[in-house]
Amino acid sequence: MQNVVLGIDLGTSSVKIVMLNKQGELVGQCTQSYPLIEVKDNFVEQDPGVWVEQTIRGIEMLLQQVTDVIVEGISFSGQMHGLVMLSEQLQPLRNAILWNDTRTTSQCRLIKDTLGEKLYSITKNDALEGFTLPKLLWVKEHEPNIYEQLHMFVLPKDYLRFKLTGELCIEPSDAAGTLLFDMDNQSWSKEICASFNIPQTVCPPLVTSDQLVGYLLPKYKELFSQNSEISVYAGGADNACGALGAGIVNPRSALVSIGTSGVVLTPSDTARYVGNFIHSFSYLEKFSNYIMGVTLAAGESLRWYKSTFAPNLDFDNLLHEIEGIPIGSNGLLYTPYLFGERTPYGDANIRASFIGIKNTHHRSHFTRAIVEGITFSLKQCFDLLKEQNNQIEQIVCIGGAVKNEIWLQIVADIFGMPVSKLTNEQGPALGAAMIAGIGVGWFESYEQAVSICVETSRTLLPNMNNHQQYTKYFECYKLIYSETVSINDMLKNIVNEV
Numbered sequence: 001m002q003n004v005v006l007g008i009d010l011g012t013s014s015v016k017i018v019m020l021n022k023q024g025e026l027v028g029q030c031t032q033s034y035p036l037i038e039v040k041d042n043f044v045e046q047d048p049g050v051w052v053e054q055t056i057r058g059i060e061m062l063l064q065q066v067t068d069v070i071v072e073g074i075s076f077s078g079q080m081h082g083l084v085m086l087s088e089q090l091q092p093l094r095n096a097i098l099w100n101d102t103r104t105t106s107q108c109r110l111i112k113d114t115l116g117e118k119l120y121s122i123t124k125n126d127a128l129e130g131f132t133l134p135k136l137l138w139v140k141e142h143e144p145n146i147y148e149q150l151h152m153f154v155l156p157k158d159y160l161r162f163k164l165t166g167e168l169c170i171e172p173s174d175a176a177g178t179l180l181f182d183m184d185n186q187s188w189s190k191e192i193c194a195s196f197n198i199p200q201t202v203c204p205p206l207v208t209s210d211q212l213v214g215y216l217l218p219k220y221k222e223l224f225s226q227n228s229e230i231s232v233y234a235g236g237a238d239n240a241c242g243a244l245g246a247g248i249v250n251p252r253s254a255l256v257s258i259g260t261s262g263v264v265l266t267p268s269d270t271a272r273y274v275g276n277f278i279h280s281f282s283y284l285e286k287f288s289n290y291i292m293g294v295t296l297a298a299g300e301s302l303r304w305y306k307s308t309f310a311p312n313l314d315f316d317n318l319l320h321e322i323e324g325i326p327i328g329s330n331g332l333l334y335t336p337y338l339f340g341e342r343t344p345y346g347d348a349n350i351r352a353s354f355i356g357i358k359n360t361h362h363r364s365h366f367t368r369a370i371v372e373g374i375t376f377s378l379k380q381c382f383d384l385l386k387e388q389n390n391q392i393e394q395i396v397c398i399g400g401a402v403k404n405e406i407w408l409q410i411v412a413d414i415f416g417m418p419v420s421k422l423t424n425e426q427g428p429a430l431g432a433a434m435i436a437g438i439g440v441g442w443f444e445s446y447e448q449a450v451s452i453c454v455e456t457s458r459t460l461l462p463n464m465n466n467h468q469q470y471t472k473y474f475e476c477y478k479l480i481y482s483e484t485v486s487i488n489d490m491l492k493n494i495v496n497e498v
């Protein structure tokens with residue numbers, strides 16, 4: 001019998017559950033997928049009930065694989081910003097509206113016009129379509145009968161935790177992504193709530209990430225063959241947990257996460273507005289912060305491309321064919337703007353392009369261009385973070401894409417820096433398990449948890465010849481946005497007219 005904790009990461013494409021022991025070893029892991037509900041352009045939703053069902057299914061599967069364990073605690077990580085609206089009976093009033101849903105451009109304009117400079121001084125962020133407040137205002141405007149029934153909103157992992165414990169709360173790393181949070185005071189902003197006539201009672205109670213918030217409800221505890229209670233700790237936003245799970249605890253390192261979204265993140269001493277659509281959010285410890293750039297459709301670009309043009313191949317076979325293709329895909333460039341883009345453009349209208357197609361290009365050139373384009377987009381984020389933090393000397397890469405070493409080498413070559421991968425690339429779920437480990441008293445601090453649980457498995461060095469070639473392509477890549485922005489605006493108008 002060994003004692004373990006569980007980390008549950010409610011990702012966009014799937015829930016990942018890991019089981020961690022006190023020595024920092026993963027003794028089991030399991031993934032369960034769920035679909036996006038894309039009702040129309042710019043609308044991306046999920047059914048919160050499915051998150052709960054798939055999590056329970058995942059726990060059951062994990063307990064079949066790994067027996068003879070006593071689970072001491074559980075904690076959570078989750079996709080950020082998603083709006084889950086609860087009625088007075090604490091039932092979801094509609095599907096969750098996700099972080100990559102960009103229907104809220106006019107609500108973002110309203111937020112900027114109403115708050116002016118206060119938006120930046122209070123939230124330290126721009127008003128972006130993916131954040132939670134614009135979503136609330138969209139529902140208020142377009143579905144007033146639903147908005148009237150709102151008792152409280154929560155974010156995805158907070159809903160899942162609520163269903164498993166009966167306790168409702170949120171913690172600063174996710175509250176920071178709502179645009180209703182006062183970053184300096186680490187509290188809900190009375191001023192922002194009042195500006196939009198939002199009663200502060202709809203904001204969930206704030207706790208800290210490693211705080212004990214309740215126990216697993218009896219009907220779920222029955223899944224585990226143990227008598228002792230299972231303690232539940234709040235957890236954090238997926239990018240904060242991913243950074244913890246990757247050992248990013250000081251500004252000398254940066255995280256590159258390539259999941260559905262792409263993220264480049266580095267810790268920051270202060271909470272401050274940066275500009276260029278760099279996000280500035282709370283990390284897991286009180287008054288700790290990070291800054292990050294986000295590519296909306298990173299892994300999602302490859303998923304979309306594979307399902308549309310190579311549905312019968314798995315990711316490994318699809319990516320295998322890019323090995324023989326030259327750097328720059330023989331002059332083919334891709335911009336990953338399937339949902340619009342956050343950093344550095346903050347533009348929900350822009351759409352993806354392939355530029356430079358010629359009759360000698362085969363599918364494998366397109367596949368390589370997709371991978372290179374996603375990575376160029378992350379390099380743009382990285383360059384902006386470097387302007388803020390010139391101490392970065394180490395990059396750790398996590399997320400689904402890390403399964404492929406060809407892609408990881410492309411990251412090292414485009415960034416021109418060594419890139420490390422971890423023994424366990426499930427960064428956010430590991431980070432959540434580490435929070436549970438701190439909660440149950442196994443680890444004294446986040447730093448100690450990192451030293452026990454995080455292990456680099458391999459560091460890929462950049463090929464500087466390749467980097468130089470990529471630098472030329474990168475200069476072309478950066479021009480595509482400004483060259484295509486007005487075409488995409490025209491196209492949007494035509495589509496809307498038809």
Ligand SMILES: Nc1ncnc2c1ncn2[C@@H]1O[C@H](COP(=O)(O)OP(=O)(O)O)[C@@H](O)[C@H]1O
Pocket residue numbers: 011012013014258259260261298299300301302303315316319399400401402403404407
């Ligand atoms: N074997 C693989 N090789 C390269 N990329 C992969 C592989 N498997 C999955 N991916 C990429 O990882 C993405 C999913 O990453 P993941 O971290 O699970 O996302 P999320 O946390 O958003 O659910 C997929 O969309 C795909 O682009």
Ligand SMILES: O=C(CO)[C@@H](O)[C@H](O)COP(=O)(O)O
Pocket residue numbers: 011012013078079080081099100130177238239259260261262263279294
């Ligand atoms: O919106 C953001 C960050 O601001 C996304 O990074 C989401 O948090 C989803 O993450 P993944 O599911 O892609 O890991």
